[in-house]
Amino acid sequence: VQVRKDKAVVSTQSTGLFNRSLLLLKFESNHLLTPSTHPSLLNSTQPTNKMSHDIHKHCVSIELHSGEPKGKLEEDISLGEGLGATYVATPSVQVRKDKAVFYITDLFGITIVNHKLLADAIAEESGLTVYVPDLLGKPEPSGKGAVPVGEQADLFKYLKEKWFAQNPLPTTSQRCQDFIKVLKEKRGFTSVAVVGFCWGGRFAAELASHPEFIDGAVIVHPGFLADHNGNLNKDIVEAINKPTLWVLVKDDMAFPEGARKAAHEILEKNKVPNTFIDFESKDGSGKNRIEHGFAIRGSESDPIVVQARKEAKDHVVKFFRQLYHI
Secondary structure, eight states, X not given: OOOOTXXXXXXEEEXXXXXXXXXXXXXXXXXXXXXXXXXXXXXXXXXXXXXXXXXXXXXXXXXXXXXXXOSEEEGGGSOOTTXXXXXXEOOSXXXXXXXXXXXXXXXXXXXXXXXXXXXXXXXHHHTSEEEEOOOSOSOOTTSXXXXXXXXXXXXXXXXXXXXXXXXXHHHHHHHHHXXXXXXXXXXXXSEEXXXXXXXXXXXXXXHTTOTTTOSOEEEESOSSSBOTTOOBOHHHHHTOOSOEEEEEETTOSSSOHHHHHHHHHHHHHTTOOEEEEEEEOBOTTSOXXXXXXXXXXXXXXXXXXXXXXXXXXXHHHHHHHHXXXX
């Protein structure tokens, strides 16, 4: 029996960097985010092909956010090979000039404004410069010459036949490692932390097993870390040896409860500092209104999603500030 529909719970479970806590957020609106009430959302039905266990409708649903990016594109730290410039978000007060944040996008890549706006916010509030490289071989889901935003009827077919051919997992993994080398060689950073969203969450988790590359990782509603049965890719998590923050969604079909529990148990067993935060706000039918992708692609008009996005961003900033003693 849900006695208070105007409240949402964000639970935090952690060891190492954060204290255990339970946060209760109060919201004033019972508005439910739906495609019919938000025509600007891009929606697609679940595919019937064999890719369906990897890509879900929330992976390719997006609301473009309002705002003007404050950072700039820099060509000299791109990876080349047909990849575009890197977006650089610089804080007004750079508190640690020897440290940087490597930001890995979702499937939509650097072309959507949402990533640039969030990178700006993380940079300003953490005091660290944030780098968002173009890691995705063209075409991108929302990029020029690709499937235009708003025309998503055949997006799953497009991803299967074109996008994944340009962006196989091993290729993206190598691009991530190469970009960290570029940051250290061309910008002189001695330390790098990483945050990855959805598609990028998998690579953030992978990098957390490479102490020669990064100091810590934030993994935000990840994809490609569980198979079609919801089983965790244990090899990736077993290898993690750096502090991690996991910003998750309750009942996320891309990273379900079983995978979340298994990841936490492995990190606890291996005594690796970890924090798991689960976002949940159920509507009258019991459905979680905070869905996979919310932290980067969530609604600007649903106050519950807006508050969840803010809380997620705040946790990311807090992790980086604590990691680097800012």
